[in-house]
Amino acid sequence: MPNPSSDRAIAIVGVGAILPDALNAPAFWQNIVNKRYCISETPADRWSIADYYDPDPAAPDKTYSKIGGWVQGFQFDWKKYRIPPRVAAAMDEGQQWAVTIADEALADYGYPNRPLDTERTGVILGTAMGGELHYITQNRIIFPEFAHE
Structure with missing residues (x-):
């Protein structure tokens, strides 16, 4: 009789990563091996400290931290993936990042x-703070509602 769990077995056969101070999985592993601390002050081009920072943790709509893990130096190779420039x-x-990481994996x-059995292959992604362009676009759409106040 076949093992019922054998149909549900999974294997991680490839990895990809884009993380703070690591634009690929091998660089991330080296950061771990070298015990590299990858937290830094918020880059000036990320968001305005003056708009969002307040040292008081109870200040409404503010953060009391100026540090984080930031992906820097990433350049998307849209030509490699044959993505039109406008897209x-x-x-x-x-x-x-998702396209690049899936390609790396x-x-x-x-x-x-x-060979790759596409019927039994999946890509699992994890992200934090992704989709920021979505929020900018959404704000542009709803701005007129707030402009009348």
């Missing part, structure tokens, strides 16, 4: 030189 320009950074597996 690439409209992509959120989180979408660009597939390459780590050995694709396209190694």
Whole structure:
């Protein structure tokens, strides 16, 4: 009799990553091995400290922290993925990361030189603070509602 759990078995066969101070999985692993601290002050081009920072943790609509883990130096290679320039320009950074990370994971597996059973293959992504372009677009759409106040 076959093992009932054998149909549900999974294997992680490739990994990809874009993280603070690590634009790929091997760089992330090296940061771990080297015990590298990858938290830094908020970059000036990320968001305005003056708009969001207050040292008082009870201040409404503010943060009392000026540090975080920031992905810096990422350049999306839209030509590699044959994405038209206008589409690439409209992509959120989180979408660009997802395409790049999935490609890295597939390459780590050995694709396209190694066969891939697409019926039994999935890509699992995790993100924090992704989709920021969505919020900017949403704010542009609803701005007129608030402009009348």
